[in-house]
Amino acid sequence: LSAPRATRPHGLTTDAQTFAGLTFDYIIVGGGTAGLTVANRLSENPSFNIGVIEAGELILDEDLINVPFFFGQSLGNPRWDWSFNTVEQPGLDNRPIFTPRGKILGGSSALNFMVEGRASKPEYDDWAALGNPGWDWNGLLPYFRKAESVTPGDPGIVPGADGVPGTDLTSHGRTGPLKVSYNRVINQVLDLAAPYVNSFVEFTGSAANSDPENGNSTGIWQTPRTVDETQGIRSYSANDYFVPVQSRSNLLVLSGAQATKILTRKTPATGVQATGVQYSVNGTSFSVKAQKEVILSAGSIQTPQLLELSGIGDADILSQFNITSVIDLPGVGENLQDHLLVSADFLLKDPAPHTWDQFRFNSTFKQEQQDLYADKKTGLLAATSSIFGFEPLQHLVSSDELSSIVNSLDSEIAGKTLTPIQQRTYELMKNQITSGAVAQVEFGMLPMGTVTSPLADGRSYITVAGLLSRPFSRGSVHINSANPLAAPTIDPNYFDLSFDAQVMTTSMQAARGILSSGPFADLLESPSTPGPDVQSADDFESFVRSAASTVFHPLGSASMAPKEIGGVVDTNLLVYGTSNLRIVDASVMPIIFAAHIQATIYAVAEKASDIIKGCA
Numbered sequence: 001l002s003a004p005r006a007t008r009p010h011g012l013t014t015d016a017q018t019f020a021g022l023t024f025d026y027i028i029v030g031g032g033t034a035g036l037t038v039a040n041r042l043s044e045n046p047s048f049n050i051g052v053i054e055a056g057e058l059i060l061d062e063d064l065i066n067v068p069f070f071f072g073q074s075l076g077n078p079r080w081d082w083s084f085n086t087v088e089q090p091g092l093d094n095r096p097i098f099t100p101r102g103k104i105l106g107g108s109s110a111l112n113f114m115v116e117g118r119a120s121k122p123e124y125d126d127w128a129a130l131g132n133p134g135w136d137w138n139g140l141l142p143y144f145r146k147a148e149s150v151t152p153g154d155p156g157i158v159p160g161a162d163g164v165p166g167t168d169l170t171s172h173g174r175t176g177p178l179k180v181s182y183n184r185v186i187n188q189v190l191d192l193a194a195p196y197v198n199s200f201v202e203f204t205g206s207a208a209n210s211d212p213e214n215g216n217s218t219g220i221w222q223t224p225r226t227v228d229e230t231q232g233i234r235s236y237s238a239n240d241y242f243v244p245v246q247s248r249s250n251l252l253v254l255s256g257a258q259a260t261k262i263l264t265r266k267t268p269a270t271g272v273q274a275t276g277v278q279y280s281v282n283g284t285s286f287s288v289k290a291q292k293e294v295i296l297s298a299g300s301i302q303t304p305q306l307l308e309l310s311g312i313g314d315a316d317i318l319s320q321f322n323i324t325s326v327i328d329l330p331g332v333g334e335n336l337q338d339h340l341l342v343s344a345d346f347l348l349k350d351p352a353p354h355t356w357d358q359f360r361f362n363s364t365f366k367q368e369q370q371d372l373y374a375d376k377k378t379g380l381l382a383a384t385s386s387i388f389g390f391e392p393l394q395h396l397v398s399s400d401e402l403s404s405i406v407n408s409l410d411s412e413i414a415g416k417t418l419t420p421i422q423q424r425t426y427e428l429m430k431n432q433i434t435s436g437a438v439a440q441v442e443f444g445m446l447p448m449g450t451v452t453s454p455l456a457d458g459r460s461y462i463t464v465a466g467l468l469s470r471p472f473s474r475g476s477v478h479i480n481s482a483n484p485l486a487a488p489t490i491d492p493n494y495f496d497l498s499f500d501a502q503v504m505t506t507s508m509q510a511a512r513g514i515l516s517s518g519p520f521a522d523l524l525e526s527p528s529t530p531g532p533d534v535q536s537a538d539d540f541e542s543f544v545r546s547a548a549s550t551v552f553h554p555l556g557s558a559s560m561a562p563k564e565i566g567g568v569v570d571t572n573l574l575v576y577g578t579s580n581l582r583i584v585d586a587s588v589m590p591i592i593f594a595a596h597i598q599a600t601i602y603a604v605a606e607k608a609s610d611i612i613k614g615c616a
């Protein structure tokens with residue numbers, strides 16, 4: 001406890017006993033995306049001692065995690081994935097949906113597909129309009145920039161996007177820990193990318209966008225990704241926020257330890273105060289003290305779980321498990337939102353332009369790419385999916401169809417009992433549909449087959465995924481046991497509102513339309529999965545319900561919002577009713593937005609760090 005600073009254990013440890021004997025100013029629960037960002041920034045101040053409790057381990061030498069082209073292949077491995085499942089989803093043909101989450105230093109940033117991106121300005125401005133002053137585009141932009149270090153891309157990869165992506169220094173950062181770069185290997189699929197982009201622009205009436213990070217993220221572009229181009233590997237919170245600062249004497253990460261409870265005490269002067277954290281290692285329980293604050297960064301599934309286990313949540317739910325209520329806070333675990341994805345693949349005419357399918361069936365090409373990566377850390381193995389289009393509904397349906405969609409949404413909402421946060425959020429979200437200023441659907445393109453099984457040998461495909469960017473359905477995550485080691489019940493309630501199913505159906509119809517028209521039509525042999533027999537809106541909707549899955553972006557389960565409408569944290573990210581328990585992770589983000597969410601989580605964590613340090 002009184003060890004002088006120089007001899008204090010620091011860096012990484014698995015010694016749960018020694019950790020318990022130290023006193024920290026700040027304990028961060030969860031060494032994931034947000035947690036390690038905050039750990040880095042708070043430990044910049046040498047007078048703070050920071051402790052991090054993380055259930056997973058530090059894994060820096062695993063190709064399935066490091067090599068960009070292997071994105072998606074690490075999922076389900078119990079060494080680093082919590083591998084949750086939702087309850088059966090009635091809107092998705094009663095399927096439970098596999099919900100991977102990183103159980104590793106770096107959290108889900110170690111497993112994600114490395115797509116980087118920001119939503120449009122009005123979407124963040126709506127967070128502020130919900131009752132969170134300061135949490136708008138202008139309040140976040142400095143932190144988007146602070147988190148990243150961008151290497152500009154190549155011009156001209158997306159026809160019509162004339163600027164060089166990543167060069168505008170009003171929106172991009174050059175000195176942040178996170179390395180952001182652009183695919184270069186896409187040059188090898190230019191013969192495919194150019195007709196795709198041209199057909200996309202022709203079909204949607206949209207435009208190529210050179211820099212979607214500047215507050216207007218609509219149109220089609222080559223996405224930035226969290227890849228360290230100089231090393232050809234994933235950039236994430238473990239290797240770029242933690243490793244470079246692990247020699248700081250005031251930062252200690254305990255790995256392999258699962259937090260089981262936030263310890264609190266109640267005083268008339270301060271209300272509920274967090275005093276420390278209880279954690280478990282191989283069945284043995286320990287506890288550690290926090291002199292200043294406890295920061296919960298366990299992610300949008302486990303942060304609400306830990307709150308409930310600690311007596312903070314809906315008292316009625318807690319009483320079912322004989323947990324004494326410390327703060328009755330009904331918003332905990334509610335307002336869960338997630339993006340959904342459905343992919344279609346299409347068979348290309350033979351001979352086809354070069355696609356990534358070559359890696360599957362052309363052993364010479366595969367060997368060349370492996371050698372290139374081994375020698376220079378470039379080539380296909382350094383690539384990720386790259387060309388994305390983000391579209392408002394106005395670009396996909398006629399104005400009559402749009403009116404009908406909005407009218408059905410109105411009547412569906414009118415028939416539901418809404419929570420106050422839903423009422424307020426839905427008004428804001430409906431305005432964005434009619435304004436057409438933000439995307440409702442995302443189209444991701446992969447120059448390879450991914451859905452058809454088995455893929456035809458020697459043949460090439462293209463995949464177009466439709467993503468529901470601004471779903472209206474809201475779900476929940478709650479404990480179903482007082483056992484802290486049991487998984488919580490995750491119910492995202494996908495397609496609770498049929499608007500969501502309708503938008504995804506539209507995305508699949510549009511994908512078919514894009515590839516069957518314009519210059520791409522000359523390359524297309526036929527739709528593969530779903531096949532050509534899927535034609536009507538009903539056919540497409542059945543396909544969507546049978547095939548949609550998560551894009552792994554759950555958020556909102558401990559939303560930042562006024563308490564009276566169901567918020568869990570205030571604008572300083574303090575849990576209502578506490579003086580020193582904060583939440584910093586995806587669970588505080590109150591309204592889902594049209595972008596992959598990691599860049600926003602890093603920005604939230606950067607901003608939170610300044611708030612905690614008192615310099616926001």
Ligand SMILES: Cc1cc2nc3c(=O)[nH]c(=O)nc-3n(C[C@H](O)[C@H](O)[C@H](O)COP(=O)(O)OP(=O)(O)OC[C@H]3O[C@@H](n4cnc5c(N)ncnc54)[C@H](O)[C@@H]3O)c2cc1C
Nearest residue numbers: 030032033034055107108112113114115259586596597598
């Ligand atoms: C497969 C996948 C693909 C994705 N692809 C993309 C993408 O391409 N682009 C994008 O922008 N976003 C993507 N995302 C989403 C994004 O990566 C996550 O939303 C983000 O990383 C979550 O950050 P977080 O800090 O909220 O939680 P996490 O990063 O998940 O961190 C939570 C941490 O807390 C730890 N933890 C949890 N409970 C406990 C406990 N009780 N005790 C101790 N430790 C605990 C976990 O082990 C974990 O390390 C993807 C996510 C996944 C899973």
